Amino acid sequence: MQLVIENLSKTYSNGVQALKNVSLTISQGMFGLLGPNGAGKSSLMRTIATLQEADSGTIRLGNLDVLRQKQEVRKLLGYLPQEFGVYPRVTAESMLDHIADLKGIVDKKQRKEIVRILLEKVNLAHVRNKNLGTFSGGMKQRFGVAQALIGNPKLIIVDEPTAGLDPAERNRFYNLLSEIGENTIVILSTHIVEDVTNLCSNMAIICLGEVIAQGNPNTLVEEVQGKIWSKSIEKSELTVYRNSFRVISTQLKMGKTQIHVLSEIRPDESFKPVEAGLEDVYFSRIADKDKSNIVTA
Numbered sequence: 309m310q311l312v313i314e315n316l317s318k319t320y321s322n323g324v325q326a327l328k329n330v331s332l333t334i335s336q337g338m339f340g341l342l343g344p345n346g347a348g349k350s351s352l353m354r355t356i357a358t359l360q361e362a363d364s365g366t367i368r369l370g371n372l373d374v375l376r377q378k379q380e381v382r383k384l385l386g387y388l389p390q391e392f393g394v395y396p397r398v399t400a401e402s403m404l405d406h407i408a409d410l411k412g413i414v415d416k417k418q419r420k421e422i423v424r425i426l427l428e429k430v431n432l433a434h435v436r437n438k439n440l441g442t443f444s445g446g447m448k449q450r451f452g453v454a455q456a457l458i459g460n461p462k463l464i465i466v467d468e469p470t471a472g473l474d475p476a477e478r479n480r481f482y483n484l485l486s487e488i489g490e491n492t493i494v495i496l497s498t499h500i501v502e503d504v505t506n507l508c509s510n511m512a513i514i515c516l517g518e519v520i521a522q523g524n525p526n527t528l529v530e531e532v533q534g535k536i537w538s539k540s541i542e543k544s545e546l547t548v549y550r551n552s553f554r555v556i557s558t559q560l561k562m563g564k565t566q567i568h569v570l571s572e573i574r575p576d577e578s579f580k581p582v583e584a585g586l587e588d589v590y591f592s593r594i595a596d597k598d599k600s601n602i603v604t605a
């Protein structure tokens with residue numbers, strides 16, 4: 309099964325064009341959707357999740373027309389939104405049971421078994437009787453995955469799931485996501501490049517509502533390999549360098565500013581070649597599209 313998005317556009321009533329002719333083909337496996345704040349990731353996720361209308365364009369999930377056959381799509385969908393509200397005074401077990409009921413699993417015994425398996429899977433079985441309000445951020449996110457997995461969805465959407473998680477919880481979350489079956493489409497929206505590097509076999513970068521890159525992360529990195537040069541400079545020199553070179557990112561390292569420059573040839577002897585990473589792809593594409601988004605130390 310594939311998710312095929314064609315020429316999707318959306319303008320909000322305040323005039324913001326959040327999606328501009330977005331076309332993407334997403335196959336089974338983990339798909340990363342990267343982009344800066346306000347890029348349009350959540351707008352796209354919500355539209356795919358049948359929660360908001362598009363102005364034009366189509367989305368197909370297998371044989372289903374997502375924008376029209378909403379009820380059918382919802383049966384195949386697991387969704388972990390950016391702001392996943394939980395009822396603080398309800399236990400993990402009863403909340404999952406309730407959501408499973410809402411998702412149409414009417415048999416009580418079957419529901420109990422599903423909830424038990426899911427709580428095991430997300431490593432929350434030991435706190436199944438604790439109120440959700442007592443959960444840490446990471447535990448809430450794992451609970452969010454458990455509810456998204458109810459009913460064996462064929463399409464799972466997780467919107468910026470690792471924001472605010474400490475490194476250990478982030479790792480747990482990565483492991484959990486990577487265990488989700490390969491015959492499921494998982495769309496992971498994030499502005500953390502590392503999330504995509506660690507998890508995804510395919511990806512797209514979206515900026516100002518447009519898809520500005522898509523493909524396999526390694527292939528995209530190959531395109532800039534050998535073209536990334538770094539130099540440590542004084543912060544005060546940054547404008548001069550920006551005017552002379554294609555500075556794609558700057559980072560503070562031990563009090564000095566380290567710049568990455570994209571260039572076919574070594575800009576001059578003072579620049580060192582560096583092994584390109586997905587961050588370089590991300591920053592070079594974003595820098596081309598939106599000058600205001602160049603990361604400054």
Ligand SMILES: Nc1ncnc2c1ncn2[C@@H]1O[C@H](COP(=O)(O)OP(=O)(O)OP(=O)(O)O)[C@@H](O)[C@H]1O
Nearest residue numbers: 320322324326343344345346347348349350351352
């Ligand atoms: N309901 C809405 N009404 C009006 N404008 C909106 C609405 N939702 C989003 N926007 C605007 O649309 C643009 C895209 O927002 P969106 O939330 O889709 O981006 P995002 O990539 O998910 O950002 P973030 O990473 O910050 O969550 C932004 O300019 C945002 O302010």
